[in-house]
Amino acid sequence: MTSPMLFTPFTLGNVTFPNRVVVSPMCQYEAVDGYVQDWHRAHHARFALGGVGGAVVEATGVTAEGRITPSCLGIWDDSQIDGLATITALYRKYGIPTGIQLGHSGRKGSSASPWDGAGPLDPSSPEAWQTVAPGAVPHSEGWPAPHALEADEIGEIVDAFAAAAKRAVAAGFDFVEIHGAHGYLIHTFISPLSNTRTDSYGGSFENRIRLALEVTEAVRAAIPADMPLFYRASAVDHAEGGLDIGDTVRLAKALKEKRVDLIDCSAGGINGPVARTRIPQTPGHQIPYADEIRRDADIATMAVGLITDAAQAEAVIAEGKADLVALGRELLSDPAFGYHAAVQLGLADPESVLPKNYGFYLSRRREALARHGKS
Numbered sequence: 283m284t285s286p287m288l289f290t291p292f293t294l295g296n297v298t299f300p301n302r303v304v305v306s307p308m309c310q311y312e313a314v315d316g317y318v319q320d321w322h323r324a325h326h327a328r329f330a331l332g333g334v335g336g337a338v339v340e341a342t343g344v345t346a347e348g349r350i351t352p353s354c355l356g357i358w359d360d361s362q363i364d365g366l367a368t369i370t371a372l373y374r375k376y377g378i379p380t381g382i383q384l385g386h387s388g389r390k391g392s393s394a395s396p397w398d399g400a401g402p403l404d405p406s407s408p409e410a411w412q413t414v415a416p417g418a419v420p421h422s423e424g425w426p427a428p429h430a431l432e433a434d435e436i437g438e439i440v441d442a443f444a445a446a447a448k449r450a451v452a453a454g455f456d457f458v459e460i461h462g463a464h465g466y467l468i469h470t471f472i473s474p475l476s477n478t479r480t481d482s483y484g485g486s487f488e489n490r491i492r493l494a495l496e497v498t499e500a501v502r503a504a505i506p507a508d509m510p511l512f513y514r515a516s517a518v519d520h521a522e523g524g525l526d527i528g529d530t531v532r533l534a535k536a537l538k539e540k541r542v543d544l545i546d547c548s549a550g551g552i553n554g555p556v557a558r559t560r561i562p563q564t565p566g567h568q569i570p571y572a573d574e575i576r577r578d579a580d581i582a583t584m585a586v587g588l589i590t591d592a593a594q595a596e597a598v599i600a601e602g603k604a605d606l607v608a609l610g611r612e613l614l615s616d617p618a619f620g621y622h623a624a625v626q627l628g629l630a631d632p633e634s635v636l637p638k639n640y641g642f643y644l645s646r647r648r649e650a651l652a653r654h655g656k657s
């Protein structure tokens with residue numbers, strides 16, 4: 283038996299994650315008018331029963347126009363709280379802290395689901411909407427020009443984040459994540475590749491991060507003081523003239539001052555004319571960003587990106603490269619990753635990560651198999 287670090291608890295503010303494996307936010311493209319459906323409950327129940335230590339619900343629009351596709355979740359109206367509360371209830375029953383990713387899609391909104399090509403909806407379609415951005419620069423060739431936000435419209439979006447955060451608390455979420463990555467609104471303000479403004483929201487680094495900081499302040503003020511606040515950043519743009527890790531360390535320091543507790547370290551997505559459309563994906567390719575931000579900005583981090591096996595996840599935590607690991611596609615493939623990792627890493631009583639309804643039988647099975655030299 284060993285004591286894997288992956289299965290040690292981690293406390294931030296008033297929340298203790300029972301282990302370090304977290305469900306990464308994953309859009310399901312199954313919402314109707316922003317409302318939670320049975321699919322969302324089924325999706326999250328798979329993880330709630332499989333041994334994760336935390337979960338982040340998918341990018342959820344703080345306004346209807348802030349959704350990515352018409353089938354994305356929304357949190358712009360009080361009537362959306364009850365559906366979201368059915369997801370938090372699922373996880374709460376098994377002691378798993380749950381967060382929600384609050385997002386605004388910006389110029390990447392009004393788009394089709396991935397299996398329909400993920401391109402922009404035809405602007406004449408009744409489902410399409412006018413997108414917004416720091417400037418009237420399309421996401422890439424073939425995308426409609428977004429509306430360049432006026433200063434008062436930026437203020438309305440900041441207010442929408444705050445109102446959404448209040449609804450998240452009402453829905454029973456234990457923490458909130460601000461979506462500042464992947465070429466969506468906040469990221470388009472931060473990246474010099476997409477921010478063409480000449481007012482106080484454009485130009486210098488301080489001006490480009492202004493929206494991120496204003497959203498953070500507004501969300502922080504809207505949630506309990508001891509509730510953890512996560513921020514997902516695209517640590518690098520992977521494009522000439524775009525954001526590099528030094529910029530994101532600076533951003534992380536500024537966010538920490540505004541009482542962000544953890545940086546969820548993703549990358550890419552800005553997709554401007556000079557950007558590469560895809561970042562090269564190799565196993566654990568974004569772990570170095572979580573490591574560097576954790577060290578240089580002295581803030582907790584979550585690593586994500588092709589983390590697919592127990593030893594790799596354990597090394598991230600044991601080597602102090604991040605405080606949490608987020609898994610997306612691996613959990614789609616194996617929702618019991620947490621349990622399987624506990625067995626593989628030699629955790630004493632690995633079934634303790636499962637609800638008793640499964641754990642009781644699986645521990646007996648494991649013992650029976652062990653008697654026959656099988657694991």
Ligand SMILES: Cc1cc2nc3c(=O)[nH]c(=O)nc-3n(C[C@H](O)[C@H](O)[C@H](O)COP(=O)(O)O)c2cc1C
Pocket residue numbers: 306307308309310340341383461463464514548586587588589608609610611612
């Ligand atoms: C189906 C799907 C939906 C996703 N939706 C979101 C999302 O809502 N917000 C977000 O920040 N990232 C989203 N992502 C990215 C994941 O959170 C994660 O960062 C990425 O898949 C890399 O991790 P993985 O290799 O473990 O899948 C999505 C990924 C997938 C596969």
